[in-house]
Amino acid sequence: MELEKKIEAILFFKGEPVSIKKLEEILKVPNEEIVEAIHLLNNNLTNRGIALLQNDNHITLGTSPELTNLIEDLQKEELNRDLSKASLETLSIILYKNGASRAEIDYIRGVNSSFTLRALSVRGLVEKTIDEKDNRRYVYKPSFDTLSFMGIKSVEELPDYEEVSNSVNAAAKSFEEEIKKQE
Amino acid sequence: MELEKKIEAILFFKGEPVSIKKLEEILKVPNEEIVEAIHLLNNNLTNRGIALLQNDNHITLGTSPELTNLIEDLQKEELNRDLSKASLETLSIILYKNGASRAEIDYIRGVNSSFTLRALSVRGLVEKTIDEKDNRRYVYKPSFDTLSFMGIKSVEELPDYEEVSNSVNAAAKSFEEEIKKQE
Protein backbone atom coordinates (compact mmCIF):
# COMPACT_ATOMS: atom_id res chain seq x y z
CA MET A 1 0.00 0.00 0.00
CA GLU A 2 1.25 3.44 -0.86
CA LEU A 3 2.96 5.53 1.73
CA GLU A 4 0.44 8.38 1.61
CA LYS A 5 -2.32 6.00 2.63
CA LYS A 6 -0.33 4.79 5.58
CA ILE A 7 0.26 8.36 6.64
CA GLU A 8 -3.42 9.13 6.28
CA ALA A 9 -4.29 6.16 8.51
CA ILE A 10 -1.73 7.16 11.14
CA LEU A 11 -3.01 10.74 11.23
CA PHE A 12 -6.58 9.52 11.47
CA PHE A 13 -5.72 7.13 14.27
CA LYS A 14 -3.74 9.69 16.24
CA GLY A 15 -6.24 12.51 15.84
CA GLU A 16 -3.54 15.03 16.79
CA PRO A 17 -0.45 16.54 15.16
CA VAL A 18 2.33 14.10 14.28
CA SER A 19 5.88 15.15 13.49
CA ILE A 20 7.51 14.20 10.22
CA LYS A 21 10.31 12.70 12.26
CA LYS A 22 7.86 10.45 14.07
CA LEU A 23 6.47 9.31 10.71
CA GLU A 24 9.98 8.43 9.55
CA GLU A 25 10.40 6.27 12.64
CA ILE A 26 7.05 4.54 12.40
CA LEU A 27 7.24 3.90 8.69
CA LYS A 28 11.00 3.39 8.53
CA VAL A 29 11.48 5.43 5.37
CA PRO A 30 13.74 8.42 4.75
CA ASN A 31 12.60 12.00 5.14
CA GLU A 32 12.35 12.75 1.41
CA GLU A 33 9.90 9.94 0.85
CA ILE A 34 7.72 11.11 3.71
CA VAL A 35 7.74 14.66 2.39
CA GLU A 36 6.83 13.43 -1.08
CA ALA A 37 4.02 11.26 0.31
CA ILE A 38 2.65 14.18 2.35
CA HIS A 39 2.54 16.18 -0.84
CA LEU A 40 0.54 13.44 -2.55
CA LEU A 41 -1.77 13.08 0.43
CA ASN A 42 -2.38 16.82 0.42
CA ASN A 43 -3.38 16.58 -3.25
CA ASN A 44 -5.67 13.63 -2.52
CA LEU A 45 -7.39 15.60 0.19
CA THR A 46 -8.08 18.67 -1.95
CA ASN A 47 -11.80 19.27 -2.26
CA ARG A 48 -12.74 16.69 0.34
CA GLY A 49 -14.46 16.73 3.71
CA ILE A 50 -11.09 16.32 5.46
CA ALA A 51 -8.11 18.67 5.11
CA LEU A 52 -4.40 18.25 5.80
CA LEU A 53 -2.77 20.92 7.98
CA GLN A 54 0.97 21.53 8.02
CA ASN A 55 2.81 23.55 10.65
CA ASP A 56 6.42 23.51 11.75
CA ASN A 57 7.29 19.97 10.62
CA HIS A 58 4.10 18.56 12.05
CA ILE A 59 0.97 17.52 10.19
CA THR A 60 -2.57 16.74 11.26
CA LEU A 61 -6.05 16.23 9.82
CA GLY A 62 -9.04 18.52 10.34
CA THR A 63 -12.44 19.14 8.81
CA SER A 64 -12.62 21.22 5.64
CA PRO A 65 -12.85 24.98 6.36
CA GLU A 66 -15.83 25.22 4.02
CA LEU A 67 -17.86 23.20 6.50
CA THR A 68 -17.38 25.54 9.46
CA ASN A 69 -21.07 26.11 10.20
CA LEU A 70 -22.03 22.46 9.83
CA ILE A 71 -19.37 21.24 12.27
CA GLU A 72 -19.74 24.13 14.67
CA ASP A 73 -23.39 23.18 15.15
CA LEU A 74 -22.31 19.68 16.12
CA GLN A 75 -20.08 20.73 18.94
CA LYS A 76 -21.44 21.92 22.21
CA GLU A 77 -18.56 23.98 23.46
CA GLU A 78 -18.67 27.69 22.82
CA LEU A 79 -15.85 29.14 20.77
CA ASN A 80 -14.12 32.30 21.85
CA ARG A 81 -13.42 34.41 18.79
CA ASP A 82 -12.50 37.62 20.61
CA LEU A 83 -8.95 38.92 20.52
CA SER A 84 -7.75 42.21 21.98
CA LYS A 85 -5.70 44.60 19.89
CA ALA A 86 -2.56 43.61 21.80
CA SER A 87 -3.26 39.93 21.12
CA LEU A 88 -3.98 40.54 17.45
CA GLU A 89 -0.72 42.41 16.99
CA THR A 90 1.29 39.80 18.83
CA LEU A 91 -0.38 36.94 17.00
CA SER A 92 0.17 38.64 13.64
CA ILE A 93 3.88 38.98 14.34
CA ILE A 94 4.13 35.32 15.32
CA LEU A 95 2.12 34.22 12.28
CA TYR A 96 3.82 36.29 9.59
CA LYS A 97 7.29 35.71 11.00
CA ASN A 98 6.33 32.07 11.49
CA GLY A 99 7.79 32.12 15.01
CA ALA A 100 9.30 35.01 16.99
CA SER A 101 11.15 35.45 20.27
CA ARG A 102 9.72 37.62 23.02
CA ALA A 103 12.49 40.16 22.47
CA GLU A 104 11.58 40.43 18.79
CA ILE A 105 7.89 40.87 19.59
CA ASP A 106 8.63 43.50 22.26
CA TYR A 107 10.94 45.28 19.85
CA ILE A 108 8.39 45.42 17.06
CA ARG A 109 5.48 46.42 19.31
CA GLY A 110 7.52 48.83 21.42
CA VAL A 111 5.94 47.45 24.60
CA ASN A 112 6.37 44.51 26.93
CA SER A 113 4.33 41.59 25.60
CA SER A 114 4.74 39.01 28.35
CA PHE A 115 1.15 39.11 29.57
CA THR A 116 -0.23 38.99 26.07
CA LEU A 117 2.00 36.02 25.30
CA ARG A 118 0.83 34.18 28.40
CA ALA A 119 -2.80 34.86 27.51
CA LEU A 120 -2.22 33.58 23.97
CA SER A 121 -0.42 30.50 25.34
CA VAL A 122 -3.24 29.70 27.74
CA ARG A 123 -5.70 29.88 24.87
CA GLY A 124 -3.50 27.53 22.89
CA LEU A 125 -2.98 30.04 20.09
CA VAL A 126 0.81 30.12 20.39
CA GLU A 127 3.36 27.60 21.57
CA LYS A 128 6.58 28.37 23.38
CA THR A 129 9.40 26.17 22.14
CA ILE A 130 13.15 26.17 22.31
CA ASP A 131 14.66 27.85 19.26
CA GLU A 132 16.22 25.24 17.00
CA LYS A 133 18.84 27.72 15.83
CA ASP A 134 19.84 28.85 19.30
CA ASN A 135 18.91 26.61 22.20
CA ARG A 136 19.49 29.33 24.77
CA ARG A 137 16.34 31.14 23.73
CA TYR A 138 12.65 30.47 23.21
CA VAL A 139 10.49 31.20 20.23
CA TYR A 140 6.73 31.52 20.13
CA LYS A 141 5.22 29.68 17.20
CA PRO A 142 1.73 29.67 15.74
CA SER A 143 -0.24 26.63 16.91
CA PHE A 144 -2.48 24.36 14.87
CA ASP A 145 -5.40 25.94 16.75
CA THR A 146 -4.46 29.31 15.29
CA LEU A 147 -4.32 27.89 11.77
CA SER A 148 -7.70 26.26 12.48
CA PHE A 149 -9.28 29.53 13.59
CA MET A 150 -7.88 31.28 10.54
CA GLY A 151 -9.28 28.51 8.33
CA ILE A 152 -5.89 27.94 6.71
CA LYS A 153 -3.91 24.74 6.20
CA SER A 154 -0.50 26.37 6.65
CA VAL A 155 0.90 29.85 7.36
CA GLU A 156 1.61 30.28 3.66
CA GLU A 157 -2.14 30.61 3.12
CA LEU A 158 -2.29 33.76 5.24
CA PRO A 159 -3.40 36.85 3.29
CA ASP A 160 -0.37 38.56 1.64
CA TYR A 161 1.93 36.04 3.34
CA GLU A 162 4.81 36.07 0.90
CA GLU A 163 4.86 39.81 0.43
CA VAL A 164 4.61 40.64 4.12
CA SER A 165 7.01 37.97 5.20
CA ASN A 166 9.62 39.15 2.66
CA SER A 167 9.48 42.78 3.69
CA VAL A 168 9.43 41.86 7.35
CA ASN A 169 12.41 39.58 7.10
CA ALA A 170 14.37 42.17 5.16
CA ALA A 171 13.60 44.80 7.79
CA ALA A 172 14.18 42.45 10.70
CA LYS A 173 17.74 41.73 9.56
CA SER A 174 18.84 45.25 10.36
CA PHE A 175 17.33 44.96 13.81
CA GLU A 176 18.83 41.62 14.73
CA GLU A 177 21.80 43.13 16.50
CA GLU A 178 19.67 45.40 18.58
CA ILE A 179 17.23 42.69 19.55
CA LYS A 180 20.11 40.48 20.64
CA LYS A 181 21.28 43.26 22.96
CA GLN A 182 17.90 43.21 24.67
CA GLU A 183 17.89 39.49 25.31
CA MET B 1 -20.10 21.25 -1.15
CA GLU B 2 -21.30 17.80 -2.03
CA LEU B 3 -23.19 15.72 0.48
CA GLU B 4 -20.59 12.94 0.69
CA LYS B 5 -17.97 15.45 1.76
CA LYS B 6 -20.22 16.75 4.48
CA ILE B 7 -20.81 13.20 5.70
CA GLU B 8 -17.09 12.50 5.64
CA ALA B 9 -16.42 15.60 7.75
CA ILE B 10 -19.15 14.69 10.26
CA LEU B 11 -17.87 11.14 10.66
CA PHE B 12 -14.29 12.31 10.99
CA PHE B 13 -15.20 14.95 13.53
CA LYS B 14 -17.35 12.64 15.66
CA GLY B 15 -15.05 9.65 15.53
CA GLU B 16 -17.87 7.32 16.57
CA PRO B 17 -20.67 5.50 14.76
CA VAL B 18 -23.44 7.81 13.54
CA SER B 19 -26.88 6.57 12.50
CA ILE B 20 -28.22 7.33 9.07
CA LYS B 21 -31.24 8.84 10.74
CA LYS B 22 -29.01 11.23 12.65
CA LEU B 23 -27.32 12.24 9.38
CA GLU B 24 -30.74 12.99 7.87
CA GLU B 25 -31.45 15.28 10.82
CA ILE B 26 -28.11 17.07 10.75
CA LEU B 27 -28.04 17.55 6.99
CA LYS B 28 -31.80 17.98 6.54
CA VAL B 29 -32.00 15.79 3.44
CA PRO B 30 -34.14 12.71 2.82
CA ASN B 31 -32.96 9.16 3.48
CA GLU B 32 -32.39 8.25 -0.18
CA GLU B 33 -29.97 11.11 -0.69
CA ILE B 34 -28.01 10.12 2.40
CA VAL B 35 -27.84 6.51 1.25
CA GLU B 36 -26.71 7.62 -2.20
CA ALA B 37 -24.04 9.92 -0.71
CA ILE B 38 -22.77 7.16 1.58
CA HIS B 39 -22.38 4.99 -1.49
CA LEU B 40 -20.32 7.69 -3.20
CA LEU B 41 -18.24 8.25 -0.08
CA ASN B 42 -17.56 4.54 0.15
CA ASN B 43 -16.29 4.61 -3.45
CA ASN B 44 -14.13 7.64 -2.73
CA LEU B 45 -12.59 5.86 0.19
CA THR B 46 -11.68 2.71 -1.70
CA ASN B 47 -7.97 2.20 -1.72
CA ARG B 48 -7.33 4.90 0.88
CA GLY B 49 -5.91 4.99 4.38
CA ILE B 50 -9.33 5.62 5.87
CA ALA B 51 -12.25 3.26 5.33
CA LEU B 52 -16.00 3.51 5.80
CA LEU B 53 -17.46 0.94 8.19
CA GLN B 54 -21.17 0.16 8.03
CA ASN B 55 -23.15 -1.77 10.58
CA ASP B 56 -26.83 -1.87 11.26
CA ASN B 57 -27.78 1.57 9.88
CA HIS B 58 -24.76 3.13 11.58
CA ILE B 59 -21.63 4.27 9.81
CA THR B 60 -18.23 5.33 11.04
CA LEU B 61 -14.73 5.89 9.74
CA GLY B 62 -11.84 3.62 10.64
CA THR B 63 -8.38 2.93 9.39
CA SER B 64 -8.18 0.73 6.31
CA PRO B 65 -8.29 -3.03 7.11
CA GLU B 66 -4.98 -3.60 5.31
CA LEU B 67 -3.28 -1.36 7.84
CA THR B 68 -4.48 -3.17 10.95
CA ASN B 69 -1.02 -4.36 11.93
CA LEU B 70 0.53 -0.93 11.55
CA ILE B 71 -2.17 0.73 13.65
CA GLU B 72 -2.17 -1.99 16.30
CA ASP B 73 1.57 -1.58 16.75
CA LEU B 74 1.11 2.13 17.05
CA GLN B 75 -1.60 1.69 19.61
CA LYS B 76 0.52 -0.67 21.70
CA GLU B 77 3.39 1.75 21.62
CA GLU B 78 1.16 4.66 22.58
CA LEU B 79 -0.42 2.84 25.48
CA ASN B 80 2.76 1.39 26.89
CA ARG B 81 4.65 4.65 26.88
CA ASP B 82 5.38 6.31 30.21
CA LEU B 83 3.16 9.22 31.01
CA SER B 84 4.76 12.60 30.36
CA LYS B 85 5.35 15.19 33.05
CA ALA B 86 2.61 17.27 31.42
CA SER B 87 0.15 14.37 31.75
CA LEU B 88 0.98 13.77 35.41
CA GLU B 89 0.68 17.46 36.21
CA THR B 90 -2.66 17.67 34.43
CA LEU B 91 -3.91 14.57 36.25
CA SER B 92 -2.88 16.05 39.60
CA ILE B 93 -4.92 19.22 38.91
CA ILE B 94 -7.96 17.15 37.93
CA LEU B 95 -7.59 15.12 41.13
CA TYR B 96 -7.22 18.03 43.54
CA LYS B 97 -9.90 20.04 41.79
CA ASN B 98 -12.08 16.90 41.66
CA GLY B 99 -13.15 17.71 38.13
CA ALA B 100 -11.79 20.58 36.04
CA SER B 101 -12.61 22.13 32.67
CA ARG B 102 -9.95 22.29 29.99
CA ALA B 103 -9.88 26.08 30.24
CA GLU B 104 -9.21 25.91 33.99
CA ILE B 105 -6.39 23.42 33.49
CA ASP B 106 -4.92 25.54 30.69
CA TYR B 107 -5.05 28.61 32.90
CA ILE B 108 -3.28 26.94 35.80
CA ARG B 109 -0.66 25.32 33.58
CA GLY B 110 -0.21 28.32 31.29
CA VAL B 111 -0.37 26.14 28.18
CA ASN B 112 -2.95 24.39 26.07
CA SER B 113 -3.68 20.94 27.53
CA SER B 114 -5.92 19.42 24.86
CA PHE B 115 -3.47 16.75 23.68
CA THR B 116 -2.50 15.90 27.24
CA LEU B 117 -6.15 15.44 28.17
CA ARG B 118 -6.66 13.26 25.14
CA ALA B 119 -3.78 11.04 26.24
CA LEU B 120 -5.21 10.74 29.74
CA SER B 121 -8.65 9.90 28.35
CA VAL B 122 -7.34 7.26 25.98
CA ARG B 123 -5.71 5.48 28.90
CA GLY B 124 -8.86 5.60 30.98
CA LEU B 125 -7.27 7.80 33.65
CA VAL B 126 -9.81 10.59 33.35
CA GLU B 127 -13.36 10.85 32.06
CA LYS B 128 -14.85 13.69 30.09
CA THR B 129 -18.42 14.52 31.08
CA ILE B 130 -20.78 17.43 30.60
CA ASP B 131 -20.56 19.88 33.50
CA GLU B 132 -23.69 19.53 35.63
CA LYS B 133 -23.57 23.23 36.49
CA ASP B 134 -23.14 24.47 32.93
CA ASN B 135 -24.08 22.19 30.07
CA ARG B 136 -22.19 24.25 27.51
CA ARG B 137 -18.94 22.97 28.84
CA TYR B 138 -17.15 19.75 29.71
CA VAL B 139 -15.30 18.74 32.83
CA TYR B 140 -12.63 16.11 33.22
CA LYS B 141 -12.96 13.89 36.29
CA PRO B 142 -10.62 11.30 37.70
CA SER B 143 -11.83 7.79 36.86
CA PHE B 144 -12.65 5.30 39.61
CA ASP B 145 -9.87 3.10 38.32
CA THR B 146 -7.38 5.93 38.89
CA LEU B 147 -8.49 6.40 42.48
CA SER B 148 -8.32 2.70 43.27
CA PHE B 149 -4.94 2.46 41.57
CA MET B 150 -3.66 4.96 44.14
CA GLY B 151 -5.38 3.00 46.88
CA ILE B 152 -7.95 5.62 47.77
CA LYS B 153 -11.74 5.64 47.65
CA SER B 154 -12.23 9.37 47.16
CA VAL B 155 -10.10 12.40 46.33
CA GLU B 156 -10.40 13.67 49.91
CA GLU B 157 -7.96 10.94 50.91
CA LEU B 158 -5.17 12.57 48.88
CA PRO B 159 -2.35 14.04 51.00
CA ASP B 160 -3.00 17.62 52.21
CA TYR B 161 -6.21 17.49 50.26
CA GLU B 162 -7.88 20.47 51.83
CA GLU B 163 -4.97 22.85 51.54
CA VAL B 164 -3.91 21.96 48.00
CA SER B 165 -7.46 21.70 46.80
CA ASN B 166 -8.22 25.16 48.18
CA SER B 167 -5.27 26.62 46.28
CA VAL B 168 -6.34 24.91 43.06
CA ASN B 169 -9.88 26.18 43.51
CA ALA B 170 -8.62 29.68 44.22
CA ALA B 171 -6.54 29.59 41.03
CA ALA B 172 -9.52 28.37 39.03
CA LYS B 173 -11.64 31.08 40.60
CA SER B 174 -9.27 33.85 39.58
CA PHE B 175 -9.60 32.41 36.09
CA GLU B 176 -13.37 32.65 36.31
CA GLU B 177 -13.11 36.26 37.36
CA GLU B 178 -10.94 37.07 34.39
CA ILE B 179 -13.48 35.40 32.14
CA LYS B 180 -16.32 37.40 33.69
CA LYS B 181 -14.48 40.62 32.98
CA GLN B 182 -14.62 39.77 29.31
CA GLU B 183 -18.38 39.31 29.29
Added chain:
Amino acid sequence: MENNLFQIKTVGFEGPFGLLLGLVEKRKLFINDVSLSAVTEDYLSYMNKLGDLRPAEVSSFILVASTLLLIKSKSLLPNLDLTNKEEGDIRNLEDRLRLYEIFSKQSLLVKSNFGKRIIFAPLERKVQAWGHTTLVFLPDDQITKDSMMTFARNALGAMPKKLYLQEVEVRQVISIEEMIDKLTDRIKNSLKMNFTHFSGKGVTREEKIVVIVGFLAMLELVRQGIVDATQEIDSGDIFIERQEIIEIVDELPAMTNASNI
Protein backbone atom coordinates in the same frame (compact mmCIF):
# COMPACT_ATOMS: atom_id res chain seq x y z
CA MET C 1 -14.13 66.29 24.67
CA GLU C 2 -15.13 63.04 26.33
CA ASN C 3 -14.50 61.26 23.11
CA ASN C 4 -11.06 62.79 23.09
CA LEU C 5 -10.25 61.55 26.60
CA PHE C 6 -11.32 58.07 25.68
CA GLN C 7 -9.02 58.19 22.70
CA ILE C 8 -6.07 59.14 24.83
CA LYS C 9 -6.61 56.09 26.98
CA THR C 10 -7.15 53.79 24.05
CA VAL C 11 -4.16 55.00 22.12
CA GLY C 12 -2.27 54.99 25.39
CA PHE C 13 -2.17 51.31 25.95
CA GLU C 14 -1.33 50.46 22.40
CA GLY C 15 2.12 51.65 23.26
CA PRO C 16 4.27 54.44 21.86
CA PHE C 17 4.23 53.08 18.31
CA GLY C 18 0.46 52.75 18.29
CA LEU C 19 0.17 56.33 19.47
CA LEU C 20 2.74 57.66 17.03
CA LEU C 21 1.38 55.75 14.08
CA GLY C 22 -2.13 56.92 14.93
CA LEU C 23 -0.98 60.54 14.95
CA VAL C 24 0.87 60.20 11.65
CA GLU C 25 -2.06 58.44 10.01
CA LYS C 26 -4.55 60.96 11.33
CA ARG C 27 -2.71 63.58 9.30
CA LYS C 28 -2.57 61.24 6.32
CA LEU C 29 1.21 61.41 6.26
CA PHE C 30 3.91 58.88 5.42
CA ILE C 31 6.46 57.88 8.01
CA ASN C 32 9.55 60.12 7.71
CA ASP C 33 11.39 62.79 9.67
CA VAL C 34 9.08 65.51 8.41
CA SER C 35 5.89 63.79 9.54
CA LEU C 36 7.42 62.71 12.84
CA SER C 37 8.51 66.25 13.52
CA ALA C 38 4.99 67.43 12.72
CA VAL C 39 3.37 65.16 15.29
CA THR C 40 5.94 65.56 18.07
CA GLU C 41 3.91 68.14 20.00
CA ASP C 42 0.79 65.99 19.78
CA TYR C 43 2.76 62.97 20.93
CA LEU C 44 4.20 64.80 23.93
CA SER C 45 0.88 66.26 24.98
CA TYR C 46 -0.76 62.82 24.82
CA MET C 47 2.15 61.40 26.71
CA ASN C 48 1.85 63.89 29.51
CA LYS C 49 -1.70 62.74 30.05
CA LEU C 50 -0.56 59.15 30.55
CA GLY C 51 0.66 59.89 34.06
CA ASP C 52 -1.07 56.93 35.67
CA LEU C 53 0.76 54.27 33.66
CA ARG C 54 3.34 51.96 35.24
CA PRO C 55 6.94 53.19 35.14
CA ALA C 56 7.86 50.41 32.72
CA GLU C 57 5.17 51.52 30.33
CA VAL C 58 6.01 55.17 30.74
CA SER C 59 9.63 54.38 29.95
CA SER C 60 8.73 52.88 26.58
CA PHE C 61 6.85 56.08 25.73
CA ILE C 62 9.77 58.20 26.88
CA LEU C 63 12.30 56.27 24.81
CA VAL C 64 10.36 57.16 21.70
CA ALA C 65 9.80 60.71 22.89
CA SER C 66 13.53 61.27 23.23
CA THR C 67 14.07 60.43 19.57
CA LEU C 68 11.15 62.59 18.54
CA LEU C 69 12.75 65.46 20.46
CA LEU C 70 15.89 65.04 18.41
CA ILE C 71 13.92 65.11 15.19
CA LYS C 72 11.98 68.14 16.29
CA SER C 73 15.06 69.99 17.50
CA LYS C 74 16.76 69.37 14.19
CA SER C 75 13.77 70.69 12.27
CA LEU C 76 13.60 73.82 14.41
CA LEU C 77 17.34 74.38 14.44
CA PRO C 78 18.82 73.08 11.20
CA ASN C 79 22.35 73.88 12.34
CA LEU C 80 22.05 71.58 15.34
CA ASP C 81 24.71 68.95 14.80
CA LEU C 82 23.52 65.45 15.49
CA THR C 83 25.97 62.73 16.44
CA ASN C 84 26.13 59.50 14.42
CA LYS C 85 24.34 57.75 17.22
CA GLU C 86 21.56 60.31 17.27
CA GLU C 87 21.12 60.05 13.52
CA GLY C 88 21.06 56.29 13.88
CA ASP C 89 18.35 56.55 16.53
CA ILE C 90 16.21 58.62 14.21
CA ARG C 91 16.56 56.21 11.29
CA ASN C 92 15.93 53.33 13.66
CA LEU C 93 12.69 54.85 14.94
CA GLU C 94 11.46 55.40 11.40
CA ASP C 95 12.30 51.82 10.45
CA ARG C 96 10.69 50.35 13.53
CA LEU C 97 7.59 52.39 13.00
CA ARG C 98 7.33 51.17 9.41
CA LEU C 99 7.69 47.59 10.63
CA TYR C 100 5.04 48.15 13.27
CA GLU C 101 2.80 49.65 10.61
CA ILE C 102 3.00 46.44 8.58
CA PHE C 103 1.90 44.28 11.50
CA SER C 104 -0.69 46.76 12.61
CA LYS C 105 -2.23 46.48 9.14
CA GLN C 106 -1.97 42.69 9.04
CA SER C 107 -3.51 42.40 12.48
CA LEU C 108 -6.69 43.93 11.08
CA LEU C 109 -6.74 41.22 8.41
CA VAL C 110 -6.15 38.57 11.05
CA LYS C 111 -9.00 40.05 13.07
CA SER C 112 -11.42 39.96 10.16
CA ASN C 113 -10.51 36.37 9.29
CA PHE C 114 -10.22 34.93 12.78
CA GLY C 115 -13.01 32.47 13.48
CA LYS C 116 -14.77 33.04 10.15
CA ARG C 117 -13.77 29.72 8.64
CA ILE C 118 -12.70 27.11 11.12
CA ILE C 119 -10.94 23.81 10.61
CA PHE C 120 -12.04 21.48 13.39
CA ALA C 121 -9.85 18.83 14.94
CA PRO C 122 -11.72 15.58 15.64
CA LEU C 123 -13.41 15.19 19.01
CA GLU C 124 -11.67 13.16 21.66
CA ARG C 125 -12.26 9.54 20.96
CA LYS C 126 -10.95 6.12 21.35
CA VAL C 127 -10.23 5.32 17.74
CA GLN C 128 -9.16 1.76 17.33
CA ALA C 129 -7.70 -0.21 14.53
CA TRP C 130 -10.25 -1.83 12.25
CA GLY C 131 -12.91 -3.61 14.25
CA HIS C 132 -11.39 -3.10 17.67
CA THR C 133 -13.22 -1.33 20.41
CA THR C 134 -11.76 -1.90 23.82
CA LEU C 135 -12.15 -0.05 27.05
CA VAL C 136 -8.77 0.23 28.61
CA PHE C 137 -7.29 1.33 31.87
CA LEU C 138 -3.55 1.84 31.60
CA PRO C 139 -2.05 3.48 34.64
CA ASP C 140 1.58 4.24 35.24
CA ASP C 141 3.71 3.61 38.32
CA GLN C 142 4.45 7.32 38.44
CA ILE C 143 0.89 7.92 39.63
CA THR C 144 0.94 7.80 43.43
CA LYS C 145 -0.81 9.82 46.10
CA ASP C 146 2.41 11.63 46.95
CA SER C 147 3.54 12.30 43.39
CA MET C 148 0.13 13.76 42.59
CA MET C 149 0.45 16.13 45.54
CA THR C 150 3.91 17.21 44.39
CA PHE C 151 2.77 17.74 40.82
CA ALA C 152 -0.24 19.80 41.93
CA ARG C 153 1.92 21.95 44.19
CA ASN C 154 4.49 22.49 41.46
CA ALA C 155 1.85 23.47 38.93
CA LEU C 156 0.44 26.04 41.35
CA GLY C 157 3.92 27.26 42.22
CA ALA C 158 4.76 27.83 38.57
CA MET C 159 1.88 30.23 38.00
CA PRO C 160 3.22 33.74 37.49
CA LYS C 161 2.90 35.90 40.56
CA LYS C 162 5.57 38.45 39.92
CA LEU C 163 6.64 40.51 37.01
CA TYR C 164 10.24 41.46 36.82
CA LEU C 165 10.91 44.87 35.39
CA GLN C 166 14.08 44.71 33.44
CA GLU C 167 16.83 46.78 34.93
CA VAL C 168 17.77 47.77 31.42
CA GLU C 169 14.58 49.76 31.14
CA VAL C 170 15.26 51.55 34.40
CA ARG C 171 18.74 52.51 33.31
CA GLN C 172 17.41 53.71 29.95
CA VAL C 173 14.88 55.95 31.66
CA ILE C 174 17.56 57.61 33.72
CA SER C 175 19.81 58.24 30.78
CA ILE C 176 16.94 59.75 28.86
CA GLU C 177 16.41 62.24 31.62
CA GLU C 178 20.04 63.25 31.28
CA MET C 179 19.59 63.40 27.57
CA ILE C 180 16.62 65.70 27.77
CA ASP C 181 18.53 67.98 30.09
CA LYS C 182 21.38 68.10 27.61
CA LEU C 183 19.01 68.67 24.75
CA THR C 184 17.31 71.50 26.61
CA ASP C 185 20.67 73.13 27.15
CA ARG C 186 21.62 72.63 23.55
CA ILE C 187 18.43 74.20 22.29
CA LYS C 188 18.71 77.10 24.68
CA ASN C 189 22.25 77.75 23.54
CA SER C 190 21.39 77.45 19.89
CA LEU C 191 18.62 79.93 20.46
CA LYS C 192 21.06 82.43 21.88
CA MET C 193 23.83 81.83 19.41
CA ASN C 194 22.16 81.33 16.09
CA PHE C 195 19.59 83.98 15.35
CA THR C 196 20.68 84.05 11.76
CA HIS C 197 19.07 80.70 11.18
CA PHE C 198 15.62 82.00 11.88
CA SER C 199 14.92 83.56 8.56
CA GLY C 200 12.53 80.97 7.18
CA LYS C 201 10.02 81.92 4.53
CA GLY C 202 6.68 83.10 5.80
CA VAL C 203 7.63 82.59 9.42
CA THR C 204 8.89 85.51 11.40
CA ARG C 205 11.68 85.27 13.88
CA GLU C 206 9.24 85.98 16.68
CA GLU C 207 6.99 83.13 15.62
CA LYS C 208 9.91 80.74 15.56
CA ILE C 209 10.97 81.79 19.01
CA VAL C 210 7.44 81.29 20.32
CA VAL C 211 7.48 77.75 18.90
CA ILE C 212 10.81 76.98 20.46
CA VAL C 213 9.94 78.42 23.85
CA GLY C 214 6.75 76.38 23.84
CA PHE C 215 8.77 73.37 22.90
CA LEU C 216 11.18 73.94 25.77
CA ALA C 217 8.26 74.17 28.17
CA MET C 218 7.06 70.84 26.88
CA LEU C 219 10.49 69.33 27.33
CA GLU C 220 10.38 70.43 30.94
CA LEU C 221 7.05 68.63 31.40
CA VAL C 222 8.45 65.46 29.92
CA ARG C 223 11.52 65.75 32.10
CA GLN C 224 9.27 66.10 35.12
CA GLY C 225 7.37 62.99 34.02
CA ILE C 226 10.63 61.08 33.86
CA VAL C 227 11.65 62.29 37.28
CA ASP C 228 8.36 60.99 38.66
CA ALA C 229 8.76 57.67 36.89
CA THR C 230 12.34 57.13 37.97
CA GLN C 231 11.65 58.14 41.54
CA GLU C 232 8.94 55.55 41.63
CA ILE C 233 11.38 53.00 40.33
CA ASP C 234 14.15 54.01 42.72
CA SER C 235 12.05 54.03 45.85
CA GLY C 236 9.73 51.15 45.00
CA ASP C 237 10.26 47.47 44.74
CA ILE C 238 11.03 46.49 41.21
CA PHE C 239 8.86 43.42 41.62
CA ILE C 240 5.20 43.96 41.00
CA GLU C 241 2.60 41.57 42.30
CA ARG C 242 0.59 40.01 39.55
CA GLN C 243 -2.61 40.97 41.31
CA GLU C 244 -1.67 44.60 40.96
CA ILE C 245 -1.29 44.24 37.25
CA ILE C 246 -4.70 42.70 36.94
CA GLU C 247 -6.21 45.55 38.92
CA ILE C 248 -4.59 48.05 36.64
CA VAL C 249 -5.91 46.14 33.68
CA ASP C 250 -9.33 46.48 35.24
CA GLU C 251 -9.05 50.20 35.67
CA LEU C 252 -8.10 51.03 32.14
CA PRO C 253 -10.68 49.88 29.62
CA ALA C 254 -8.13 49.63 26.85
CA MET C 255 -5.58 47.73 28.91
CA THR C 256 -7.23 44.39 28.61
CA ASN C 257 -4.45 42.34 27.24
CA ALA C 258 -4.29 39.99 30.17
CA SER C 259 -7.94 39.38 30.75
CA ASN C 260 -9.58 40.00 27.44
CA ILE C 261 -7.40 38.60 24.78
